[in-house]
Amino acid sequence: MVLLPLLLLVTAPALLAHKETVYDAARFTHQLLASSHGLGTLSTVYPPSHPTLPGHPFALLEYFAFCTSPPSPTPSEIYLLLLPISQSTQNILHPSNANHSATLTVSHHPPRARENRAALLGRVEVLQGEARWGRGEEGRRVRECWLDVHGDAGGWTPPPKEGQPHKAFFARFRVERVWYVGGFGNEHFIGWVPGKVYANASATKSAPEGDGGWSYVDVEDDGEEWGYVDLNEEEDLGALENGMDWCEMW
Numbered sequence: 096m097v098l099l100p101l102l103l104l105v106t107a108p109a110l111l112a113h114k115e116t117v118y119d120a121a122r123f124t125h126q127l128l129a130s131s132h133g134l135g136t137l138s139t140v141y142p143p144s145h146p147t148l149p150g151h152p153f154a155l156l157e158y159f160a161f162c163t164s165p166p167s168p169t170p171s172e173i174y175l176l177l178l179p180i181s182q183s184t185q186n187i188l189h190p191s192n193a194n195h196s197a198t199l200t201v202s203h204h205p206p207r208a209r210e211n212r213a214a215l216l217g218r219v220e221v222l223q224g225e226a227r228w229g230r231g232e233e234g235r236r237v238r239e240c241w242l243d244v245h246g247d248a249g250g251w252t253p254p255p256k257e258g259q260p261h262k263a264f265f266a267r268f269r270v271e272r273v274w275y276v277g278g279f280g281n282e283h284f285i286g287w288v289p290g291k292v293y294a295n296a297s298a299t300k301s302a303p304e305g306d307g308g309w310s311y312v313d314v315e316d317d318g319e320e321w322g323y324v325d326l327n328e329e330e331d332l333g334a335l336e337n338g339m340d341w342c343e344m345w
Contacts (some may be wrong), residue, residue: 099303115277117289118292120286122296122299123211123275123277123290127201128161128173128201130204130306134201135156136153136200137154137159137183138152139183139186140152140292141153142191143191152199153182153183157175158176160241161242171298172267174265174268175265175266176241176248177264178251179188179261182187190222194218196216196218196219196278197268198214200212200213200215202219209279211275211276212275213276215268215270217269217271217272219267221264222234222264222265227265228253228264228265229253229254230254234254238265241265272288272289273290274287274288
């Protein structure tokens with residue numbers, strides 16, 4: 096009977112060490128982007144001036160390219176191909192959307208309920224000068240990366256061609272923060288990943304290294320605290336039923 100407590104004492108640190116940290120979540124987000132075949136859901140909002148859907152969310156399957164340097168100035172970058180006819184493009188570039196904000200959600204393909212997924216919140220930056228049209232050193236590298244991911248898109252990929260009905264141009268999706276859901280159970284990370292932690296990670300490494308803590312991760316970004324949503328079902332779901340805002344719960 097004495098062996099069981101001793102066994103638990105010996106194995107408990109090893110079990111705790113396998114809890115996912117915010118740094119793991121950043122690395123797993125990069126892995127999702129790299130393995131998603133350039134497919135995700137791009138979410139935007141109709142401008143306040145829209146005649147019938149002001150402020151209404153709009154989400155649609157969208158294509159992107161997750162490129163590692165070069166051509167990106169950082170270890171990895173997300174590029175979009177914008178078309179003026181696209182409702183997502185119109186919402187992003189509307190004057191009322193001063194930050195050109197949007198959210199890109201990625202998951203496994205095919206998606207499975209038990210697998211991880213991530214929503215990347217950020218802003219869209221149209222490439223400068225000729226690069227937006229796939230010209231110049233940067234533009235050619237972005238175009239090459241795009242066609243490596245979407246080889247069937249050559250007909251409408253910049254630079255513009257005579258007779259094309261729509262003129263597409265390249266933009267960069269700048270990630271500012273990530274909402275990550277690792278999956279079911281009590282071993283997966285669920286919560287916010289700061290932009291700095293995401294930017295310093297890659298598909299093969301987590302940086303900076305975390306301490307493996309579980310209940311709350313001591314990470315700050317622009318004065319904000321970030322960490323796990325560690326649900327106590329009875330208390331937290333009861334609070335939701337009583338109308339408490341989700342953000343007040345953790």
